[in-house]
Amino acid sequence: MSKKNTGIQDADAMSPRGLEPVETLASRALWAVKDCWTIVAQEFTHLVRQPGTFAWQLGMPVIMVLMFVYVFGSAMDVTGMGAGEGYVDYAMPGMFAMTMAFGLMNTAFAVTLNKEKGFMDRFRSMPMSPSAAVTGRGVADLLHAAIDLAIIAGLALVVGWRPGGNLAETLLAFGLLLWLRLALIFVGVYLGLLINNTEIAGNLFAVVFPLGFISSVFAPPGMMPGWLGALAAWNPVSSTANAIRELFHTPGIESFEVQYWIDGHAVIGALVWPALITLAFVPLAVRQFKNLSR
Amino acid sequence: MTGRTWAIEAHGLTKRYRGKVALDGVDLQVSAGTVHGLLGPNGAGKTTTVRILTTLTRVDGGTASVAGYDVQRQSRQVRRNIGLTGQQTTVDDLLSARQNLIMFGRLFRLDRAAARRRADELLEFFGLEEAPGRSPKWFSGGMRRRLDLAASLILAPKVLFLDEPTTGLDPAGRREVWQAIRTMATSGTTVLLTTHYLDEADKLCDRVSVIDRGRNFVEDTPAGLKRRIGDEQLEVSIAHPDQLERAGALVGRITGTDPVVDREENTVTAPVADGVEALTSVAAAVRAESVGITDIGLRRPTLDEAFLQLTDGSVQPVGDTALEGSKR
Ligand SMILES: Nc1ncnc2c1ncn2[C@@H]1O[C@H](COP(=O)(O)OP(=O)(O)O)[C@@H](O)[C@H]1O
Numbered sequence: 259m260s261k262k263n264t265g266i267q268d269a270d271a272m273s274p275r276g277l278e279p280v281e282t283l284a285s286r287a288l289w290a291v292k293d294c295w296t297i298v299a300q301e302f303t304h305l306v307r308q309p310g311t312f313a314w315q316l317g318m319p320v321i322m323v324l325m326f327v328y329v330f331g332s333a334m335d336v337t338g339m340g341a342g343e344g345y346v347d348y349a350m351p352g353m354f355a356m357t358m359a360f361g362l363m364n365t366a367f368a369v370t371l372n373k374e375k376g377f378m379d380r381f382r383s384m385p386m387s388p389s390a391a392v393t394g395r396g397v398a399d400l401l402h403a404a405i406d407l408a409i410i411a412g413l414a415l416v417v418g419w420r421p422g423g424n425l426a427e428t429l430l431a432f433g434l435l436l437w438l439r440l441a442l443i444f445v446g447v448y449l450g451l452l453i454n455n456t457e458i459a460g461n462l463f464a465v466v467f468p469l470g471f472i473s474s475v476f477a478p479p480g481m482m483p484g485w486l487g488a489l490a491a492w493n494p495v496s497s498t499a500n501a502i503r504e505l506f507h508t509p510g511i512e513s514f515e516v517q518y519w520i521d522g523h524a525v526i527g528a529l530v531w532p533a534l535i536t537l538a539f540v541p542l543a544v545r546q547f548k549n550l551s552r
Numbered sequence: 553m554t555g556r557t558w559a560i561e562a563h564g565l566t567k568r569y570r571g572k573v574a575l576d577g578v579d580l581q582v583s584a585g586t587v588h589g590l591l592g593p594n595g596a597g598k599t600t601t602v603r604i605l606t607t608l609t610r611v612d613g614g615t616a617s618v619a620g621y622d623v624q625r626q627s628r629q630v631r632r633n634i635g636l637t638g639q640q641t642t643v644d645d646l647l648s649a650r651q652n653l654i655m656f657g658r659l660f661r662l663d664r665a666a667a668r669r670r671a672d673e674l675l676e677f678f679g680l681e682e683a684p685g686r687s688p689k690w691f692s693g694g695m696r697r698r699l700d701l702a703a704s705l706i707l708a709p710k711v712l713f714l715d716e717p718t719t720g721l722d723p724a725g726r727r728e729v730w731q732a733i734r735t736m737a738t739s740g741t742t743v744l745l746t747t748h749y750l751d752e753a754d755k756l757c758d759r760v761s762v763i764d765r766g767r768n769f770v771e772d773t774p775a776g777l778k779r780r781i782g783d784e785q786l787e788v789s790i791a792h793p794d795q796l797e798r799a800g801a802l803v804g805r806i807t808g809t810d811p812v813v814d815r816e817e818n819t820v821t822a823p824v825a826d827g828v829e830a831l832t833s834v835a836a837a838v839r840a841e842s843v844g845i846t847d848i849g850l851r852r853p854t855l856d857e858a859f860l861q862l863t864d865g866s867v868q869p870v871g872d873t874a875l876e877g878s879k880r
C-alpha cells in the first residue's frame with residue numbers, strides 16, 4: 259500500500275466544491291434531479307455490463323408470446339372468428355400489458371436488494387438528495403420498461419401482429435402502457451421498502467401472477483365463471499389491455515359482451531386506475547422510506 | 553463545546569425497537585484526530601450507536617453531535633462531514649472498481665473531472681490501482697473492503713465510522729484493512745470503529761469503550777483494558793505426576809506467585825506480569841533442575857472470558873476513566 263499522501267488531507271479543499279453552503283429550494287430540486295440521474299446512469303451501466311440479466315427479465319414475456327401464439331393460440335377462439343383466427347391480434351396487446359404488470363416484481367426486487375446490500379444506508383448517510391436512491395430506481399425502471407416494450411412489440415410484429423390504428427392512436431396505446439407501469443413502480447417501491455430480504459421479494463410472484471393472469475390478457479373475462487370474470491374485468495391490467503386493443507383496432511373485440519360498466523369504458527379505466535394506484539401508493543412509499551430511519 | 557473539541561460527543565443515548573431496549577444510555581466522547589474503538593459482543597448496541605451517529609436512525613433519548621453538529625437537527629451538515637463504512641461491504645459488483653468510486657463521487661457532488669481524479673487518487677491510496685477496470689466481484693475480501701473504505705473517503709471526511717471493518721475477512725485481508733485504517737488515521741481523520749476483536753482494538757485504537765446490552769462498561773486505553781482483563785497466565789505441562797509438586801514450588805519461587813497445580817491435567821498455572829521474562833526463566837529453571845515438561849506457554853484470557861469479566865461486574869472499574877454505566 260502506498261504510504262505517500264495522495265490527497266486525503268488536501269482533499270479538504272476539494273470537498274466544498276460541489277456543495278454550496280446555502281442550499282435554496284431550487285438548488286435542492288436541481289440536485290435531486292442530478293442525483294437521480296446518477297443512479298439512473300448506474301442502472302444503465304448495469305445493463306451494458308450485464309446484458310444477461312436484462313435478457314433474463316424479458317425471457318418470461320418472450321416465452322409467453324411464443325407459447326400462446328404457437329402452442330395454445332391455434333386452439334383459442336376468443337373472437338368468435340374460429341379457432342386460432344385473430345388470436346395473435348388479441349393476445350399481443352395483452353402480452354404488452356402483462357409485461358408492464360410483471361415489471362412490478364423487478365422494481366420491488368431491486369429496491370429490496372439495494373436495502374439488503376446496504377446501498378440505501380450508504381446513500382442516506384451521504385450529503386446527496388435522500389430520495390434519489392428511490393426516484394433514480396423509478397426513472398431507470400420506466401426507461402427499462404420502454405426498452406422492454408420495444409423488444410416485445412418487435413417480436414409481436416415478427417409473429418404477425420399489426421397495430422390497426424393511426425400513429426397517434428398507436429403512440430397513445432404505448433403511453434397508456436407506460437402510465438400503468440409508472441403506477442406499478444410506486445407499488446414496487448413500496449413493497450420493496452416494506453420487504454426485508456430478497457428471498458421474500460422473490461415470492462412476489464404470488465402477487466404478480468394473479469394480477470397478470472386474472473385479467474383480459476389471454477381471454478375475455480366474459481368467458482370466465484362469474485366471480486372470476488368480475489375480478490378479471492375490474493383488474494387494472496384488463497383496462498389497459500382492452501384500451502390498447504381499442505386503439506390498435508383489434509378485430510373481433512366489438513363482439514364481446516359488455517357485462518360490467520368497465521368493459522365499455524376501457525380507456526377511462528386505463529387512465530384512472532393508474533392515477534388511483536399512484537395516489538394511494540406514493541404516500542405509502544414515502545412513509546415506508548421515512549420508516550427506514552425508525 | 554468547552555475547551556476541548558470532541559469530534560464525537562454523545563450523552564445518554566437510548567433506543568428501543570418495538571419495546572426491546574437496544575441502547576440504554578450510551579455515552580461517548582471521542583477527541584478529534586484519534587481512533588476510538590467501540591468494543592462489545594454481538595447485540596451490544598454497536599451498530600445502533602453508529603447508525604444514530606451517522607443520521608440513519610432516530611434516537612429515542614439523549615443527544616449526540618458529530619463534528620460539532622447535532623445529529624438530529626443538523627443532519628445535513630453531519631452528512632457532509634462523515635464517511636460511513638457499514639457492517640456489510642457496499643460496493644456495486646456490476647460496476648468496475650473505478651466506476652464505483654466515480655459514481656459515489658458524483659453523488660458526493662463532485663463534477664465529472666473531479667470525480668474521476670478522486671477515484672484514481674483513492675485507487676492508488678488503497679493499493680487498488682492495478683484493478684480499476686475489474687469488477688469487485690473478483691476481488692479478495694480485503695480488496696473489496698478497501699474499495700468500500702475508499703468510497704467513504706471521497707470527501708475526506710472529518711469523522712469516519714467503520715462498523716466491524718474486518719469481520720469475515722481472512723488474516724491477510726484483516727492486515728490489509730488495518731494498514732489502510734492506520735494510514736488514514738495518520739492523516740488526521742477521526743475514526744470510530746466497532747469491533748468484537750480485542751486484538752483489533754489493541755492494534756488500531758487510541759482509546760476503547762466497552763459496551764454491552766446497550767450500556768457503557770469501561771473506557772480506557774487498550775493497554776489499560778488489558779490490565780483490567782488480567783495478567784497473562786504461564787502454563788506448564790509436567791511429564792511425570794511425581795514431579796508436579798516440585799514443579800509447582802519452582803514456578804512459585806521464580807514468578808513470586810502462588811501457582812495453581814492441576815493434578816488431573818498435570819499442569820502448573822501462574823499469573824505473570826511479564827510473560828516473556830517468566831517463560832524464559834521457568835524454562836531455564838526446569839531444565840537445570842531436571843523436571844520433565846511436555847509443554848510450556850503463555851495464555852491470555854480469551855475474549856469471551858474477558859467480556860464476562862468486564863461486564864458481569866467482577867472487574868471493578870479503576871481510576872477516573874470509568875464511566876457511570878459501569879456501576880451497576
Ligand atoms: N432494526 C431492528 N429491529 C429490531 N431490533 C433491532 C434492530 N436493530 C438492532 N436491534 C436489536 O438491538 C440490539 C443491538 O443491536 P446492534 O446495535 O445491531 O448490536 P451490535 O452491532 O453490537 O451487534 C440487539 O438486541 C438487536 O437485536
Ligand SMILES: [Mg+2]
Nearest residue numbers: 598599600639
Ligand atoms: Mg453490529
